[in-house]
Amino acid sequence: QVLDELGDLMFVAVNLSRHLKANPEQVMRAANDKFELRFRHMEAALQAQGKDQSAMDLASLEAAWQDTKQSLNNSP
Structure with a gap:
């Protein structure tokens, strides 16, 4: 069931791209x-x-990930 939904989601993403x-x-x-x-x-x-x-x-990795995203988004 979940894989069917994942397939539907991917189909929607491809159609949105098109x-x-x-x-x-x-x-x-x-x-x-x-x-x-x-x-x-x-x-x-x-x-x-x-x-x-x-x-x-996991919480520490997520915090590091968010810090990285913010750092890269704020760099010129």
Whole structure:
């Protein structure tokens, strides 16, 4: 059931992309690139702080993720 709903959601996203005259594959690649940039930035920040992300709890990882997003969004 959940996989059916996930498929429906993906179908809607592709159709929305087409409606906006955007290439869904390019949109997804850009989203992946943005995610990878953020993740690498977060990894570097945690390493600079001497933190081991594999030992961090979910709340701490989420806080680090939000800090990274804010930092990158505020940079020129």
